[in-house]
Amino acid sequence: MRRGKKLNGEKIFSIVITCAIVLTLAIGVISVIKNSQKNSGNPENIVDLNETKDNNLALNNDDSLVQENKTEIATEKATLNNGEDKTIAVKPEETKVAVVEAPTASAKYSFSENDTLKWPVKGDLIIKYSIEHGVFFKTLNEYKINPAIVIAAQVGTDVVAAASGVVESVTTNEETGLTLVINIGNEYVTTYGQLENVTLKKGSTIVAGQKIGTVANQTKYYLSEGSNVYFKLTKATDPVDPTIYLVEE
Structure with missing residues (x-):
């Protein structure tokens, strides 16, 4: 009788230990699964965010380059315009000698019996x-x-x-x-x-x-x-x- 009771006690103890181990493993597996599910989207999201940020930076850099190019072009145009303005301004503002010039060959002239003449010189x-x-x-x-x-x-x-x-x-x-x-x-x-x-x-x-x-x-x-x-x-x-x-x- 005592030997039978002893065997029953050992079986019960083994079963308890086994259950405890299974339960622990189950809890651990469940915990790992939950953590995996919880964090499963983060790396991809992080990568996407970084890629988006990098893309935004790249776009911003491209925009900056475009803006710089536009600025350079505008500056070149302004420089060209200034150069042209200077060139144009020189010609009309060249130093001119104050002289009485004759009219061009296309100037109209006529004389009739009703017109008068100036004396070429004053004298007798x-x-x-x-x-x-x-x-x-x-x-x-x-x-x-x-x-x-x-x-x-x-x-x-x-x-x-x-x-x-x-x-x-x-x-x-x-x-x-x-x-x-x-x-x-x-x-x-x-x-x-x-x-x-x-x-x-x-x-x-x-x-x-x-x-x-x-x-x-x-x-x-x-x-x-x-x-x-x-x-x-x-x-x-x-x-x-x-x-x-x-x-x-």
């Missing part, structure tokens, strides 16, 4: 216009027709244009010396003789009152008359008395 009329009767020339000591007028003037005196027009020719001859011919429109032409210091050329366009030269020493044809300006007005090559149009200022 020493030989009058005459094509019907001869007038006396002291130097030549003879009477002859005169299709122009001769105005006394000191050497070096400024000579101005009697009317606006365009230069037809600048020539020299024995009688009137350096001679300037100006077309003033509507078949009217003015001729100035006994000049010097003429800088105008054929095609030059001038305005009334503009300086065209200065009075030169008289030619041998006017030695007795003294220095003067020879002035002639023609219409369609026919001489016209200029004193009809000349007005005192």
Whole structure:
């Protein structure tokens, strides 16, 4: 009897130990499973967050690069514009000499019977216009027709244009010396003789009152008359008395 009781006690003890071990293992397994389930998403989430952050940083860096590129481009454009502005600004603001310039060749000019002429120089009329009767020339000591007028003037005196027009020719001859011919429109032409210091050329366009030269020493044809300006007005090559149009200022 005692031996049987002893065996039953050992079996019960073994069963209790076994149950305890199984229970402990079960609790441990359950705990591990729960922890695994609890933390199963974290690593991936952490990785995703880091990747997202890295991607955001990469995007931000790309945006920064784009912004820097835009800034560089804008700076280059600004520099280019500034350079262009400087280039453009230099030309209009170049130092200019204050001079009275003749109008361009396209400037309009005309003359009619109702218009007037400026005196080329101020002085006495020493030989009058005459094509019907001869007038006396002291130097030549003879009477002859005169299709122009001769105005006394000191050497070096400024000579101005009697009317606006365009230069037809600048020539020299024995009688009137350096001679300037100006077309003033509507078949009217003015001729100035006994000049010097003429800088105008054929095609030059001038305005009334503009300086065209200065009075030169008289030619041998006017030695007795003294220095003067020879002035002639023609219409369609026919001489016209200029004193009809000349007005005192």
